[in-house]
Amino acid sequence: MNGNLLQPYPLIWKKNDVFLKVFCSIPQLATGILLKAGNKPYVIDPGDGILRDLNSEIGKENILKVEHIFVTHGHHDHVGGLWSLMTYMHVMRRKIPLNIYFPKDAIEIHSIYKAFLEVYSRDLSFEIKLNELEGKEHIELESVKVFPFKVSHKEIIDDEKIEVPSLGFKFVVKGVSVCYGGDTAYTPKLAEMVKDSDLAILEAGAKNSASSDMHMTINEAADLGGTAKEFFLVHVPK
Numbered sequence: 001m002n003g004n005l006l007q008p009y010p011l012i013w014k015k016n017d018v019f020l021k022v023f024c025s026i027p028q029l030a031t032g033i034l035l036k037a038g039n040k041p042y043v044i045d046p047g048d049g050i051l052r053d054l055n056s057e058i059g060k061e062n063i064l065k066v067e068h069i070f071v072t073h074g075h076h077d078h079v080g081g082l083w084s085l086m087t088y089m090h091v092m093r094r095k096i097p098l099n100i101y102f103p104k105d106a107i108e109i110h111s112i113y114k115a116f117l118e119v120y121s122r123d124l125s126f127e128i129k130l131n132e133l134e135g136k137e138h139i140e141l142e143s144v145k146v147f148p149f150k151v152s153h154k155e156i157i158d159d160e161k162i163e164v165p166s167l168g169f170k171f172v173v174k175g176v177s178v179c180y181g182g183d184t185a186y187t188p189k190l191a192e193m194v195k196d197s198d199l200a201i202l203e204a205g206a207k208n209s210a211s212s213d214m215h216m217t218i219n220e221a222a223d224l225g226g227t228a229k230e231f232f233l234v235h236v237p238k
């Protein structure tokens, strides 16, 4: 947050009805975020450890009330906990549907979903709804409005940089706004969405101080964060 760029996890923020906790966001390991609007829990980037962290934070019963999971992109450190979270819901015989929102063509989500159905579809207790997003939608869920937007993130395959289907999300709860960019280089659209947000959660994943088209540097992310009312820097390499 302002004045103290790198705090230890978890990062916690509250304003009016909104509670937000970044359990962890370490490149190549895991990112997991909980947003609560009143008592209603939403999960953003279910990285490894999300089931354990939700159990500590909201308890077993409330995990079963999570209806909406938002995924910025399919890299393993952002989705590694999805299987265990869904399996827990299944073994506890959850009944309500689970919605997963993710960038169009994120192959990892389709693959996890397909494998999960292959294993559990004979007696799956709840429906899983996949919601592929282009990044132009407006989603309204109870008191939460969600504005996904395209960001710019890449991976290296055979020395070639390949664009990864990636989104940021802006959540607005009764006038309180939280903007999370996921993994991304600086883009004008990101800057537009971050500006004047009550909280911006921004990655600073570039491995050195040189500007990158895959991640932001700490300086880039902090400058951008300064256009929001408060900000967290996450996904900082150790």
Ligand SMILES: [Zn+2]
Pocket: 073, 075, 153, 183
């Ligand atoms: Zn990534």
